[in-house]
Amino acid sequence: MKSAGKTDIKSLVFAELLERLRNLGEPSYRASQITDWLYKKRVDTIDKMSNLPGPLRQRLSETFTLGKIDLVRVLGARDTTRKFLFRLADQNLIESVLIPASLALYGAKSDRRTICVSTQVGCAYGCKFCASGLEGFSRNLSPNEIIDQLIAVERATDEKIDNVVFMGMGEPLANLENVLAAIRIINAEWGLGIGARHITISTSGLAPQIRKLAEEPLQIRLAVSLHGATDEVRNRIMPINRRYNIETLLSACDYYKAHKKQHLTFEYILIADVNDSGKQAHLLSRHAQRLSAKVNLIPYNTVSGLPWTRPSERRQEEFLSILRSDRVPATLRREKGHDIDAACGQLRLQTEREARVAL
Ligand code: SAH
Ligand code: SF4
Numbered sequence: 345m346k347s348a349g350k351t352d353i354k355s356l357v358f359a360e361l362l363e364r365l366r367n368l369g370e371p372s373y374r375a376s377q378i379t380d381w382l383y384k385k386r387v388d389t390i391d392k393m394s395n396l397p398g399p400l401r402q403r404l405s406e407t408f409t410l411g412k413i414d415l416v417r418v419l420g421a422r423d424t425t426r427k428f429l430f431r432l433a434d435q436n437l438i439e440s441v442l443i444p445a446s447l448a449l450y451g452a453k454s455d456r457r458t459i460c461v462s463t464q465v466g467c468a469y470g471c472k473f474c475a476s477g478l479e480g481f482s483r484n485l486s487p488n489e490i491i492d493q494l495i496a497v498e499r500a501t502d503e504k505i506d507n508v509v510f511m512g513m514g515e516p517l518a519n520l521e522n523v524l525a526a527i528r529i530i531n532a533e534w535g536l537g538i539g540a541r542h543i544t545i546s547t548s549g550l551a552p553q554i555r556k557l558a559e560e561p562l563q564i565r566l567a568v569s570l571h572g573a574t575d576e577v578r579n580r581i582m583p584i585n586r587r588y589n590i591e592t593l594l595s596a597c598d599y600y601k602a603h604k605k606q607h608l609t610f611e612y613i614l615i616a617d618v619n620d621s622g623k624q625a626h627l628l629s630r631h632a633q634r635l636s637a638k639v640n641l642i643p644y645n646t647v648s649g650l651p652w653t654r655p656s657e658r659r660q661e662e663f664l665s666i667l668r669s670d671r672v673p674a675t676l677r678r679e680k681g682h683d684i685d686a687a688c689g690q691l692r693l694q695t696e697r698e699a700r701v702a703l
Pocket of ligand 1: 473474475510511512513514515516546547548568569571611613642643644645646647
């Protein structure tokens, strides 16, 4: 994040840091020393970088910020999903979710932990079922605020994170530049060292940005939040569909697939009497077949103040079996601890509502 015109040192990729150091007349090995302090030893002040000469530390402190995010609340226990609420330097709240191996999807192996990170404060896309969009959009997160979610959760839990999904608050493709900078740092050996195949971006369907992402060399995974197999259903719950309808979205996905030679995932929240009919299931199969995509079915988590509910378990299984009979690889998240597993955005909303009542 920039404060008073300063860049945060954790928002720079290696080449940028090198360039800045050269401008300060420093040798190039200083860049490795600094990234080592930031991402391996994880110091919280520039002053603690004890193998740098004092004048350089002084100079770096004048040139850059080294921000941090403050953990304000944790919900959940070790063997379930845990949610972490953070306060940013400007007092805005964001949240991250840590998903244990037993629940993890997206390429996660059995001993792996996945973190779901936020990319924006609030969200401008206003999907009708989502807590993140309810209070509107405040701002984009900077690369360091995204990375700090991983670092802070690892510090708080003493557990190593192996998978990252950009499925928290916000629309990652609407903050593409900062998200890509964060991903480069998360992925790099000099950074957090998490493989690109263990990083997934989820989008509600920003078709032009999907095409842009297709041209990026990073082999990250893409999940598309479909949630409806026809424009009629999607228009009802996702305003973005009026800008980029299903055909526009799917043809951007075709383009992505042709460039990346990689499997896509469709996310499909099951909402009772909205998108859970047999007809929607068959049409969803067709879209998935066109793209050789996998489908993740997610029973809807109720959001207080919103009218939607999840279908009965029987209905969920029926929907899944239609996809399976159409030979579409599909999973249904049958999670427990429904209250805590509530999707991202809800803890923040709840905390802000409580704060308002307390005033
Ligand atoms: N903006 C991006 C990423 C953040 S949302 C996107 O929409 O894809 C991450 C996922 O959580 C999306 O698939 C979103 O539709 C889903 N989601 C939002 N609210 C939910 C809820 N109440 N229950 C279940 N999933 C929800
Ligand atoms: Fe934004 Fe995604 Fe929520 Fe839609 S589902 S409002 S795009 S965070």
